[in-house]
Amino acid sequence: MTPLAPVAFLLLLLCLPEAAPAAAASGDSTPTPTPWPPQFHATLVMDYHGNMSLADLWYDWPGGRNLHVIRYQIADDAPYYDNEWNNGTSFFYTPARRACRSAAVGVGILRPDWLLEGSEYLGRRDAGGFDCHVWAKADFITYYEDVKTKRPVKWVFYTGRIAYVMSFEVGAVLEDAAWQAPEYCFNKDGEIAETANGHDDSFLTPRSVL
Ligand SMILES: *[C@@H]1O[C@H](CO)[C@@H](O)[C@H](O)[C@H]1NC(C)=O
Numbered sequence: 001m002t003p004l005a006p007v008a009f010l011l012l013l014l015c016l017p018e019a020a021p022a023a024a025a026s027g028d029s030t031p032t033p034t035p036w037p038p039q040f041h042a043t044l045v046m047d048y049h050g051n052m053s054l055a056d057l058w059y060d061w062p063g064g065r066n067l068h069v070i071r072y073q074i075a076d077d078a079p080y081y082d083n084e085w086n087n088g089t090s091f092f093y094t095p096a097r098r099a100c101r102s103a104a105v106g107v108g109i110l111r112p113d114w115l116l117e118g119s120e121y122l123g124r125r126d127a128g129g130f131d132c133h134v135w136a137k138a139d140f141i142t143y144y145e146d147v148k149t150k151r152p153v154k155w156v157f158y159t160g161r162i163a164y165v166m167s168f169e170v171g172a173v174l175e176d177a178a179w180q181a182p183e184y185c186f187n188k189d190g191e192i193a194e195t196a197n198g199h200d201d202s203f204l205t206p207r208s209v210l
């Protein structure tokens with residue numbers, strides 16, 4: 001052995017841990033969830049312990065807003081709106097009854113890459129015939145993403161609510177007027193008013209921030 005050999009061995013050891021993650025990153029490492037497009041329109045079939053609804057979800061990150069238009073099964077007063085703003089204010093209203101409730105949620109809407117941080121990859125599973133990558137974010141959601149198209153397929157919330165994504169239209173934007181909370185959400189001074197019979201149904205908010 002030359003006197004240099006132990007040094008070379010030590011250098012090799014020092015280099016190995018550096019080399020390993022780089023190789024993993026370029027190879028078949030754990031899949032990461034696809035960030036949401038900045039704007040989209042999705043239609044959802046939702047099942048909350050047997051309570052069924054259809055929903056339109058309009059996600060608008062540049063606009064700092066997120067709207068669900070929900071139609072509960074055979075509800076005479078449908079639709080019900082869940083209108084969430086990035087400044088932390090949410091409005092829940094039912095135009096048929098002119099009922100509105102607001103909430104200071106204290107957080108903004110989900111960021112497009114909200115699933116990247118703190119989620120755990122659970123592997124591949126079938127969801128209604130779609131081969132999906134599945135991630136769980138512990139106190140919030142189990143998220144199914146189509147392996148082929150990278151579109152979301154199914155969301156299972158910690159509350160037991162299941163949302164089946166029926167369509168996912170990337171880049172669709174709802175006109176500005178449709179985002180305006182109705183006048184009965186405000187009093188005559190333009191302040192946010194509270195009306196009875198609104199209900200809080202902000203299911204896109206993780207439990208950790210509620
Ligand atoms: C389903 O839940 C919504 C929201 O809580 C409620 O307004 C509606 O009446 C429920 N539908 C049935 C059939 O219970």
Ligand SMILES: *[C@@H]1O[C@H](CO)[C@@H](O)[C@H](O)[C@H]1NC(C)=O
Pocket residue numbers: 085087088089
């Ligand atoms: C948040 O934005 C909405 C829509 O512009 C507005 O009605 C509401 O008053 C704002 N809330 C706060 C706390 O600024």
